[in-house]
Amino acid sequence: MHSLLDMSKRKEKASKQQDPVTRSDMLSNGFHGYKEGYEKLEKIGVTQHNRDFFNKIFVPVFLMVSTPNFVMLLWYTATKHKGSYGNMVHSITQASTLDSLRELWGDVHICSNFALSVVFGYCIWALLLMKCLPGKLVKGPITPKGNTPVYKDNGFSHYVVTMTTLFILTVILKKYNLSPSVVYDNFGDILGTLNVLSAIFCIFLYIKGLYSPSSTDCGSSGNIIFDYYWGTELYPRVLGFDIKVFTNCRFGMTIWAVLVYIYALKSFELHGFVDSMIVSAILQLAYITKFFWWEAGYLSTIDIMVDRAGYYICWGCLVYVPSLYASVSLYLVNNPVYLGRFWSTFILTCGLLSISVNYFADWQKQRVRSADGDCLIWGKKPNIIRAKYTLEDGQEKESILLTSGWWGLSRHFHYIPEILLALFWTLPAGFENFMPFSYVIFLTILLTHRSFRDDDKCSSKYGPFWMDYCERVPHRIVPYLF
Ligand SMILES: NC(=O)C1=CN([C@@H]2O[C@H](COP(=O)(O)OP(=O)(O)OC[C@H]3O[C@@H](n4cnc5c(N)ncnc54)[C@H](OP(=O)(O)O)[C@@H]3O)[C@@H](O)[C@H]2O)C=CC1
Numbered sequence: 001m002h003s004l005l006d007m008s009k010r011k012e013k014a015s016k017q018q019d020p021v022t023r024s025d026m027l028s029n030g031f032h033g034y035k036e037g038y039e040k041l042e043k044i045g046v047t048q049h050n051r052d053f054f055n056k057i058f059v060p061v062f063l064m065v066s067t068p069n070f071v072m073l074l075w076y077t078a079t080k081h082k083g084s085y086g087n088m089v090h091s092i093t094q095a096s097t098l099d100s101l102r103e104l105w106g107d108v109h110i111c112s113n114f115a116l117s118v119v120f121g122y123c124i125w126a127l128l129l130m131k132c133l134p135g136k137l138v139k140g141p142i143t144p145k146g147n148t149p150v151y152k153d154n155g156f157s158h159y160v161v162t163m164t165t166l167f168i169l170t171v172i173l174k175k176y177n178l179s180p181s182v183v184y185d186n187f188g189d190i191l192g193t194l195n196v197l198s199a200i201f202c203i204f205l206y207i208k209g210l211y212s213p214s215s216t217d218c219g220s221s222g223n224i225i226f227d228y229y230w231g232t233e234l235y236p237r238v239l240g241f242d243i244k245v246f247t248n249c250r251f252g253m254t255i256w257a258v259l260v261y262i263y264a265l266k267s268f269e270l271h272g273f274v275d276s277m278i279v280s281a282i283l284q285l286a287y288i289t290k291f292f293w294w295e296a297g298y299l300s301t302i303d304i305m306v307d308r309a310g311y312y313i314c315w316g317c318l319v320y321v322p323s324l325y326a327s328v329s330l331y332l333v334n335n336p337v338y339l340g341r342f343w344s345t346f347i348l349t350c351g352l353l354s355i356s357v358n359y360f361a362d363w364q365k366q367r368v369r370s371a372d373g374d375c376l377i378w379g380k381k382p383n384i385i386r387a388k389y390t391l392e393d394g395q396e397k398e399s400i401l402l403t404s405g406w407w408g409l410s411r412h413f414h415y416i417p418e419i420l421l422a423l424f425w426t427l428p429a430g431f432e433n434f435m436p437f438s439y440v441i442f443l444t445i446l447l448t449h450r451s452f453r454d455d456d457k458c459s460s461k462y463g464p465f466w467m468d469y470c471e472r473v474p475h476r477i478v479p480y481l482f
């Protein structure tokens with residue numbers, strides 16, 4: 001209990017001593033742990049300088065070098081090695097590192113006319129919809145600098161219009177013996193192009209944040225590598241378009257859905273009806289539909305409120321989501337599995353149940369806040385904490401922490417159905433290869449890390465009120481265990 005208090009005091013001190021950017025980096029805490037963690041490190045002789053080097057240079061450089069290659073490897077394994085990492089590694093290790101990289105990137109036509117038309121064509125489409133589709137204006141939560149971003153809530157209609165148009169396009173193209181599955185055939189070129197263009201886009205965001213920021217939630221940490229990786233602005237806007245809403249929702253999440261549809265279409269063209277592909281696609285599309293239905297809720301998560309627009313979140317949503325998140329469907333195109341009626345129904349039911357639990361957990365949190373605690377959670381009056389917090393300019397605010405319902409089981413119970421769901425849409429791929437499990441493994445690591453980041457963020461924000469919540473709900477994710 002004391003350590004949490006010490007930590008909030010330390011961060012308070014930091015806010016007074018350091019420039020605001022350093023402080024918001026501490027709050028953003030992509031790589032900051034609890035005080036005990038620091039103490040352990042100090043005991044084994046790891047100094048602040050070493051930690052900064054590890055967190056602000058080593059990890060970003062490692063991720064920025066490995067992830068572009070990893071997404072290409074994923075595509076290469078699925079399409080050229082029937083989804084077997086073993087075969088892919090065997091083929092790549094036959095040659096020198098340079099030749100392996102050449103083999104990986106060599107066949108890919110970066111910025112081919114087709115790839116450029118697909119990428120820019122889709123961006124123009126999504127931006128037009130973002131501008132033209134009607135939607136209520138919703139306020140995001142207040143930022144540490146006291147800004148309240150306003151968003152147009154038209155994500156769900158964007159998603160419905162896009163998917164419906166894709167379906168109509170499929171029917172029209174069929175008349176001319178064409179198919180949107182041409183995207184699958186050229187996906188290597190598209191992914192290579194996205195990889196390069198997104199990295200350039202992040203340079204633009206880095207410079208924009210430094211010289212022409214859209215709000216006061218911006219600044220530099222003094223380290224160019226970390227700034228490029230983490231971003232220099234919390235919510236940049238260009239020509240009135242919110243960049244993170246575009247990259248995370250209108251690009252990443254939508255392209256994921258589009259690809260799941262296209263891979264299912266390709267599988268149908270190659271093998272006819274394959275139940276595993278359909279079960280996996282239904283679960284992924286149901287999840288993405290749920291995401292867009294709840295998009296306004298997403299705007300209050302750490303992705304939007306804490307993570308700046310840099311390589312991590314923007315490149316991640318532009319490239320990593322379309323490749324890794326849709327990878328089970330990509331795998332199934334060349335590896336059809338026949339589940340039969342029993343397993344199809346079983347997996348579908350479990351998957352849909354997981355989506356509902358995850359959705360209702362997010363919903364309970366929002367509901368209790370919008371009703372100011374005056375609502376029923378699981379049929380009872382909710383247990384809540386009225387938590388006070390202070391903005392950087394000293395203004396006092398209050399928020400509600402729900403301590404019953406799903407939020408009374410553990411502090412991030414909703415991550416369990418999120419992971420289970422990913423497992424349910426992976427199981428149809430069977431156990432022949434490890435590759436389709438890449439996403440669910442990544443997700444488990446991401447969410448475990450995120451539960452630490454979020455606890456850290458909330459203890460900084462709410463101090464003793466968060467400690468009270470931790471005492472009432474002691475477990476982080478798995479009740480009674482973790
Ligand atoms: N597939 C993927 O890659 C990922 C999916 N997700 C999913 O996205 C959704 C959002 O997850 P995530 O962004 O992690 O955010 P959470 O839903 O865990 O919300 C975290 C925020 O909610 C507020 N909060 C925390 N505890 C409580 C409580 N008891 N009562 C009320 N408010 C509380 C705090 O914000 P405040 O400052 O407002 O108090 C906290 O920062 C989930 O469904 C999750 O499963 C998340 C990450 C990755």
Ligand SMILES: CC(C)CCC[C@@H](C)[C@H]1CC[C@H]2C3=CC=C4C[C@@H](O)CC[C@]4(C)[C@H]3CC[C@]12C
Pocket residue numbers: 063067248253291298303311312313315316317320321
């Ligand atoms: C090393 C980097 C390339 C890693 C990039 C990670 C990001 C792409 C992902 C980090 C958090 C992810 C998300 C958070 C919450 C979400 C809500 C959920 O309902 C749908 C998925 C998502 C938008 C998800 C998307 C990928 C991340 C931004």
